[in-house]
Amino acid sequence: MSEPHRFDRGHTDDLMTFLAASPTPYHAVANTAERLEKAGFKQVAETDAWDGSSGGKYVLRGGAIIAWYIPESAAAHTPYRIVGAHTDSPNLRVKPLPDAGAHGWRQVAVEIYGGPLMNSWLDRDLGLAGRLTLRDGSTRLVNVDRPLLRVPQLAIHLDRSVSSEGLKLDKQRHLQPVWGLSDTVRDGDLIAFLESESDLAAGEVTGWDLMVHSVEPPAYLGRDKELLAGPRMDNLLSVHAATAALAAVATGGAGLPYIPVLAAFDHEENGSQSDTGADGPLLGSVLERSVFARGGSYEDKARAFAGTVCLSSDTGHAVHPNYAERHDPTHHPRVNGGPILKVNVNNRYATDGSGRAVWAAACEKANVPFQSFVSNNSMPCGTTIGPITAARHGIKTVDIGVAILSMHSARELCGVDDPHLLANAMVAFLEG
Known part of the structure; x- marks a missing residue:
């Protein structure tokens, strides 16, 4: 196997481009697909018959993408190495009847998606993006x-x-954005x-999946520019790293x-229960069809799954200098x-001792340091697609x-080195 590309801070520059170009899950998977196409991957339709040929392939479904690279030496029972992530982020999403207003203001009716830090959406310049049907x-992607x-x-x-008792926001009354003036709705x-923005005829749009986003671009921060501020790091940071790692591994495959395999799902922020979520059938269907397309049997599928390992990659909590007691x-x-290894003995994370050994071996091979995260016993622990993937x-x-x-803020904060360290560890993991 040839030596794969080793990522450096140029990877973080590219992450900034990816974040800015991906205001919605639909844009994120379109940009991911474009990057994989440049690495030689080809889209396959779920409605077509699949063949067992080698090379890179991917499936798009809504805000999810599954991509995989089949080496020429792969057998029907060859196990998978999967990096899982999610494309969605907490935000404000447009309701079915979007036109609203009061007291001379023109507004857009929005619903709260996931668990955003609602105050972080106040007094920001916001754009609008999503998918038009x-x-x-x-479908047509739109991005204002x-x-x-x-x-x-x-x-x-x-x-x-507000200064003494804190800001209290009502989700229905206080988060409806304004976008102009009008005496009538x-x-x-x-x-x-x-439709006008997209050069479409009037009445051509019959369905929409729209959400707002901050138009402030990602930026380096700090005296030495050792920090990166930007939107949707949870969890497009992982999607970007996994895409780069898969392309690198496939190039020297x-x-x-x-x-x-790259598995980037939608709807993690509200439970993953959808046809494009980790708790849906998409990943299992793709992996199973890949086995059968290579002439495999149910027995081959069982053998392949038994030897498979998945990295569930999602952002976690760095120690906060102002709230260290919460950690x-x-x-x-x-x-x-x-990068961090996330552990919770109540299976909010899927890591166990044998999984830790797999991760440690990948980091050692890539010469990447890693840290361990566990929640304070007095604080509830979040979860990821990890336990869902393991159980399903x-x-x-x-x-x-x-x-x-600042996880779940409209603008989050990470270190500039961690994204490329994560990508390098993913390369080592995918190589096996």
Whole structure:
């Protein structure tokens, strides 16, 4: 096997480009597919018959993408090495009847998706992006990436208690953005505007999946520019790293002992239960069809799954300098300290001792330091696609990621070195 590309800070520069170009899961998978195409991958349709030929392939479904590379030496029972991630982030999403307003203001009716830090969406210049469905059943991506909307905060003069008692937001009343002035609410205004933005005829759009995003671009931060501030790091940071790692492994893929896979799902932030979520059938269907396309049997599938390992890569919590007491006193992951191994004995993460050994071997091979994360016993622990993947498919799964601050904010913060360290560890893992 040829020596794969080793990522450096140029990877983080590229991450900034990817974040800015991916305001929605639909844009994220389109950009991922474009990058894989440049590495020689080809899209296969779920409605077509698949062949067992070698090379890179991928499936797109909504806001999810599954991509895999089959070495020429692969047998029907060859196990997989999977990196799993998710494409969605907490945000504000447009309701079915989007046109709203009051007291001379034109507004957009939005619903809360996932668990955002709601205050982080206040007083930001917001764009609007997503997927439009047309009368003929086709879809069109749209991205109005300029200041279009704003959720205005109430002036302190009208809420004197905010400084002493904290900001209290009602999800229904306080988070509806404004986007202009009007004495009347005109149904169809927002969609008509998006049709015009997309050079579509009036009335051509019959369905939509739209969400708002901050138009402030990612930026290096700090005296020495050792930090990166930007949107949707949870979890496009992992999607980007996994895409780069899979492309690198495929480029030098002769002699791979495993079939490397990228599985980037939608809807992790609200439970993963959808046809594009980790708790749906997509991954299992793709892996099973890949076995059968290579002439394999149910027995071959069982053998392949038994030898498969998945890295569930998602962001985690770096120790916060202002709230250190919220962290476990002996586990303080630091930014730029390398990716983290996430452990929870109640299976909120899927890592066990044998999984830790797999991860440690990959990091050692890549010469990448790693840290351990465990929650403070007095604090509830979040979860990931890891336990879902392990339980649904019977696949050994290890939860890892990059430590960040401001998770679920409209703008999150990480170290500039951790993204490329994560990508290098993923390369070593996928190589086996």
